[in-house]
Amino acid sequence: MMTPMELNEKGFKALVNALGYADAIRFLKLYYHGKGDYTKERHQWLDNMSLDDIFADIKQRESK
Secondary structure, three states: OOOHHHHHHHHHHHHHHHHOHHHHHHHHHOOOOOOOOHHHHHHHHHOOOOHHHHHHHHHHHHOO
């Protein structure tokens, strides 16, 4: 298993290889430590979905 530092380095290299330096940085800037309660929001998204709905969504995304 990689250390967190190794994972960070390998992940960044993968982004740079796929996107180039400028777009890798732009991608990373999309994600910030926001505000809010992710657990509460996740329940709002998922509580109304059945497991069948979730699996169907996964299969649909995999087929693209």
